[in-house]
Amino acid sequence: MTRIVVVGAGPAGIAAACRAAESGAMVTLLDGEPYPGGGIWRHSIDYSVPRPVRNSKEAKNMREKTKISNGARKAKRWFNRLDKVGVSLRTSETVVDITGRSVQVQREQGELDSIAFDKLILATGAHELFLPFPGWTLPNVMGVGGAQALLKAGMPVNPASPRGGVKRLRVVVGGSGPLLFAVAASLAKAGAKIVCVAEQTSGMQLAKFALGILRYQPAKMVQGMGYMLQYFPAPYWPNTWVKEARGDSQVREVVLTNGKRQWIEPADLVACAYGLVPSVELAALAGCKQENGRLVVDNLQRTSIEGFFAAGEITGIGGTDLAITEGEIAGLAAAGKAKETADYTDYTEKEKKQKLKSVKSVVNKLIARRERQQKFARLLNQSFALKPHLKQLPADDTIVCRCEDVTFGELKNQADQRSAKLYTRCGMGPCQGRVCSSALQYLLDWEPNKVRPPLFPTKIGAFISNTESLKRKAKK
Amino acid sequence: MLGHRVTENYDVVIVGGGIVGAACAAELSGARLRILVIDAGRVGCGTTGASMGHIVVMDDSEALLNLTAFSRELWLRLAKDSASACEYLPCGTLWVAADAEEMDVVYQKAKNYEEHDIAVEVLDHKSLYQYEPNLAQGLAGGLRVVGDCVIYPPNCAALLLQGIEVRENCNVCQISDNLVSLENGSEIRAEFIVNAAGAAAPKLTAELPVEPRKGHLVITARYPGFCQHQIVELGYLKSVQKMEKESVAFNIQPRPSGQYLIGSSREFAGWDDSINRNLVNRMLTRACDYMPALKEMFAIRTWFGYRPAPMLSCPPPRLASGDAGAGESKNGGDKLPIIGNWPKVKGLYIAAGHEGLGITTSLGTARLLAAEILGQPPPIDPAPYRPSRLFRENK
Numbered sequence: 120m121t122r123i124v125v126v127g128a129g130p131a132g133i134a135a136a137c138r139a140a141e142s143g144a145m146v147t148l149l150d151g152e153p154y155p156g157g158g159i160w161r162h163s164i165d166y167s168v169p170r171p172v173r174n175s176k177e178a179k180n181m182r183e184k185t186k187i188s189n190g191a192r193k194a195k196r197w198f199n200r201l202d203k204v205g206v207s208l209r210t211s212e213t214v215v216d217i218t219g220r221s222v223q224v225q226r227e228q229g230e231l232d233s234i235a236f237d238k239l240i241l242a243t244g245a246h247e248l249f250l251p252f253p254g255w256t257l258p259n260v261m262g263v264g265g266a267q268a269l270l271k272a273g274m275p276v277n278p279a280s281p282r283g284g285v286k287r288l289r290v291v292v293g294g295s296g297p298l299l300f301a302v303a304a305s306l307a308k309a310g311a312k313i314v315c316v317a318e319q320t321s322g323m324q325l326a327k328f329a330l331g332i333l334r335y336q337p338a339k340m341v342q343g344m345g346y347m348l349q350y351f352p353a354p355y356w357p358n359t360w361v362k363e364a365r366g367d368s369q370v371r372e373v374v375l376t377n378g379k380r381q382w383i384e385p386a387d388l389v390a391c392a393y394g395l396v397p398s399v400e401l402a403a404l405a406g407c408k409q410e411n412g413r414l415v416v417d418n419l420q421r422t423s424i425e426g427f428f429a430a431g432e433i434t435g436i437g438g439t440d441l442a443i444t445e446g447e448i449a450g451l452a453a454a455g456k457a458k459e460t461a462d463y464t465d466y467t468e469k470e471k472k473q474k475l476k477s478v479k480s481v482v483n484k485l486i487a488r489r490e491r492q493q494k495f496a497r498l499l500n501q502s503f504a505l506k507p508h509l510k511q512l513p514a515d516d517t518i519v520c521r522c523e524d525v526t527f528g529e530l531k532n533q534a535d536q537r538s539a540k541l542y543t544r545c546g547m548g549p550c551q552g553r554v555c556s557s558a559l560q561y562l563l564d565w566e567p568n569k570v571r572p573p574l575f576p577t578k579i580g581a582f583i584s585n586t587e588s589l590k591r592k593a594k595k
Numbered sequence: 596m597l598g599h600r601v602t603e604n605y606d607v608v609i610v611g612g613g614i615v616g617a618a619c620a621a622e623l624s625g626a627r628l629r630i631l632v633i634d635a636g637r638v639g640c641g642t643t644g645a646s647m648g649h650i651v652v653m654d655d656s657e658a659l660l661n662l663t664a665f666s667r668e669l670w671l672r673l674a675k676d677s678a679s680a681c682e683y684l685p686c687g688t689l690w691v692a693a694d695a696e697e698m699d700v701v702y703q704k705a706k707n708y709e710e711h712d713i714a715v716e717v718l719d720h721k722s723l724y725q726y727e728p729n730l731a732q733g734l735a736g737g738l739r740v741v742g743d744c745v746i747y748p749p750n751c752a753a754l755l756l757q758g759i760e761v762r763e764n765c766n767v768c769q770i771s772d773n774l775v776s777l778e779n780g781s782e783i784r785a786e787f788i789v790n791a792a793g794a795a796a797p798k799l800t801a802e803l804p805v806e807p808r809k810g811h812l813v814i815t816a817r818y819p820g821f822c823q824h825q826i827v828e829l830g831y832l833k834s835v836q837k838m839e840k841e842s843v844a845f846n847i848q849p850r851p852s853g854q855y856l857i858g859s860s861r862e863f864a865g866w867d868d869s870i871n872r873n874l875v876n877r878m879l880t881r882a883c884d885y886m887p888a889l890k891e892m893f894a895i896r897t898w899f900g901y902r903p904a905p906m907l908s909c910p911p912p913r914l915a916s917g918d919a920g921a922g923e924s925k926n927g928g929d930k931l932p933i934i935g936n937w938p939k940v941k942g943l944y945i946a947a948g949h950e951g952l953g954i955t956t957s958l959g960t961a962r963l964l965a966a967e968i969l970g971q972p973p974p975i976d977p978a979p980y981r982p983s984r985l986f987r988e989n990k
């Protein structure tokens with residue numbers, strides 16, 4: 120039986136695991152977080168309660184109230200499928216290294232374990248791009264994902280005011296991309312007052328995007344409108360971005376700009392993100408080829424390393440639906456179910472279409488679907504491409520590397536990421552540049568630094584007991 | 596540009612902007628010479644940027660003791676003027692003796708150091724734990740070398756090169772009589788050329804007996820106050836006679852940030868550029884034998900560098916210890932760096948082969964080399980380090 124390890128239990132990883140297991144492979148699905156689902160589905164199912172309770176009416180009602188129903192329905196379908204096929208789902212297990220044909224995972228308690236595989240599917244997703252601006256280190260300035268996570272964890276957005284009544288939290292959402300809608304909607308739904316959504320891209324680009332959605336994914340338009348209605352009547356300002364956050368013990372107001380003039384808006388919370396960047400660190404550690412910060416894959420989601428596949432946002436930002444399709448293809452291909460399908464990489468568009476028509480296998484259908492979804496992905500990336508103005512966001516005294524307190528002024532004259540690391544310690548803290556590295560790649564056009572194991576801080580004792588257990592295994 | 600060759604002129608060209616090249620440049624800069632430092636990458640990006648920065652007096656041999664003690668004095672002077680730029684940490688070295696046998700070595704070493712006016716303190720079982728309560732139980736004692744310290748090498752290299760002309764990202768492809776040829780086709784004439792290219796030095800000077808000896812380090816998250824000294828095991832002594840391809844020894848260094856660097860490994864693996872996970876695990880296991888509480892700490896990154904190891908077939912090795920010690924070499928040898936005029940190429944001087952001690956010995960090396968180039972009296976006896984010793988057998 121083919122042993123397949125899938126890293127990342129987001130939509131792509133779940134789809135891959137399902138398809139692979141359904142094809143008869145022995146599948147282990149790993150995720151560093153306590154619950155599966157990735158950035159978007161993690162909170163759709165309350166995994167902290169046993170399954171019978173999970174499926175109870177009360178639980179369902181509660182979920183219905185808090186969830187965006189369309190996405191949640193899809194999530195539920197996939198979670199059910201996952202439950203059925205018998206995948207070994209291991210959460211709170213983070214992959215910290217890949218050596219040969221095994222992954223090293225770290226459990227929450229800190230111990231390491233190694234899991235051998237014949238085929239590996241990388242579905243490590245994406246993280247937000249956060250660009251530093253003056254004042255971003257003030258309390259209550261955070262990423263969009265951070266705000267969403269806090270909300271889901273029960274952050275009060277309308278705390279009781281000392282003078283009686285409730286004081287609705289005033290929130291400025293800023294940055295770029297459709298994610299801003301989603302977070303503004305969920306914050307508004309929870310009772311926060313959305314001051315505005317500041318989207319850096321131009322109105323023209325947004326109009327093109329809207330037209331494109333109508334063409335490729337009309338359902339998404341409905342979803343978007345739904346979001347907008349939820350935080351109505353807050354304004355949605357294109358061509359606008361947060362220039363500065365001001366405050367004392369926490370943020371009090373933000374300075375917004377459209378490049379020509381600037382103005383001030385009150386804010387108790389600022390949620391800001393400039394889109395997503397693929398999380399390619401683990402793949403880089405393994406040595407998979409990348410291009411422009413994305414993993415390079417072929418028609419069957421194969422990476423440059425034999426037996427290693429990749430799916431989802433790690434191969435480029437394209438949204439949940441594309442991630443699922445890619446996951447399905449990777450799962451089938453890794454399980455050896457895509458053999459009948461030729462590798463069409465060298466074919467022309469026309470030849471490809473003909474082939475796809477003639478061989479009506481599942482994989483080919485999925486490949487055709489992926490092509491359609493990729494069109495949407497391209498539109499998405501073009502429409503929300505970042506303005507060059509944003510490279511001027513940080514001031515000289517703006518901290519860029521929070522772990523080591525390195526300012527932009529110290530960094531801007533360095534030649535590259537490696538020099539910055541050597542001379543300023545930028546990116547040498549506990550987060551290992553996970554936050555600042557992406558920002559610097561954009562701000563200063565730097566290449567990413569070489570990835571070194573362990574990928575995440577790992578208990579020293581774990582290395583040792585792992586060696587010992589390996590030795591024991593070898594002896595047996 | 597076809598066929599067009601640029602020829603520039605300098606008095607001194609130093610190939611390599613590591614700590615050794617930087618120190619040589621700084622030392623020569625007072626002499627009204629036109630100096631150019633060339634580095635294939637960036638200043639300090641080679642072994643210097645991968646190392647620990649432990650400034651340590653070693654007594655493996657008389658010659659090593661003279662060079663390290665002299666160099667340490669120069670470091671303390673430099674650090675006094677620019678402590679923060681150097682990230683100077685006056686933590687001393689603590690050599691740990693595991694058992695009675697190793698305590699004997701402690702007494703020998705103490706005697707040797709004291710004869711050379713190096714302040715030391717012999718620690719018995721009890722005083723060892725007073726200094727370092729996180730050491731494993733049951734150790735015999737140790738030797739505390741008070742004046743040893745820690746600096747941050749890449750910043751020191753940059754500091755030494757202040758005001759000196761440096762050409763970065765510029766690869767030297769050949770050194771011949773008074774001529775340095777660059778990869779871009781241009782050439783530089785110089786009266787004096789210094790090959791300070793670290794472990795890559797033999798690529799430019801054939802027959803230079805230096806080879807890369809890979810070493811790994813692991814850095815932890817922040818745990819301020821866990822240990823106060825650079826702590827090194829003496830236990831290495833026992834395994835020294837074995838000519839191992841790979842070896843490890845316990846070595847830990849406190850950083851001003853509250854983080855710890857854990858070493859050390861030695862391995863002859865050429866220019867292999869992957870992490871040797873097995874060796875790293877062995878190294879960490881060794882470290883946890885000496886400091887069990889390390890097991891609970893988090894490692895945040897692992898990396899490695901290539902020590903420029905001299906491969907000499909000279910007198911048999913004396914006992915070495917710890918990381919900063921040169922350790923055993925499969926080729927044996929006197930384990931001393933190669934400093935001075937290279938008789939086979941006109942105008943060429945060598946400053947290479949510093950193995951695991953190049954940060955420490957860089958400043959002494961530079962003094963010796965500058966004295967030779969400028970025709971001044973040498974600060975210490977230069978004979979043991981001279982390249983000419985390598986040619987003895989041929990005569």
Ligand SMILES: Cc1cc2nc3c(=O)[nH]c(=O)nc-3n(C[C@H](O)[C@H](O)[C@H](O)COP(=O)(O)OP(=O)(O)OC[C@H]3O[C@@H](n4cnc5c(N)ncnc54)[C@H](O)[C@@H]3O)c2cc1C
Nearest residue numbers: 127129130131151157158214243244264301431432438439
């Ligand atoms: C913060 C955030 C919020 C988002 N909100 C929305 C939204 O509201 N609406 C929307 O349409 N889209 C949203 N998205 C986008 C959406 O998540 C993606 O389009 C889609 O989920 C991508 O799926 P994926 O499987 O490729 O990656 P992800 O869903 O990102 O899943 C990757 C998984 O891999 C795991 N992982 C990564 N590295 C390791 C490792 N080394 N070891 C173990 N596990 C690892 C992660 O924990 C994660 O669970 C959001 C994305 C992010 C990052």
Ligand SMILES: Cc1cc2nc3c(=O)[nH]c(=O)nc-3n(C[C@H](O)[C@H](O)[C@H](O)COP(=O)(O)OP(=O)(O)OC[C@H]3O[C@@H](n4cnc5c(N)ncnc54)[C@H](O)[C@@H]3O)c2cc1C
Nearest residue numbers: 611613615635641642643646649767793900952953954955
């Ligand atoms: C893990 C480890 C820990 C260590 N710990 C210590 C310690 O605690 N204390 C201590 O004293 N020493 C220590 N060392 C040893 C020390 O790091 C080295 O001896 C020292 O850095 C050597 O310096 P260098 O200038 O000769 O070499 P490098 O720093 O390697 O400099 C050589 C430079 O030459 C350049 N170069 C090479 N070829 C060319 C070319 N063809 N053209 C142009 N430029 C070129 C390179 O880019 C490089 O920058 C350690 C070493 C390692 C690996």
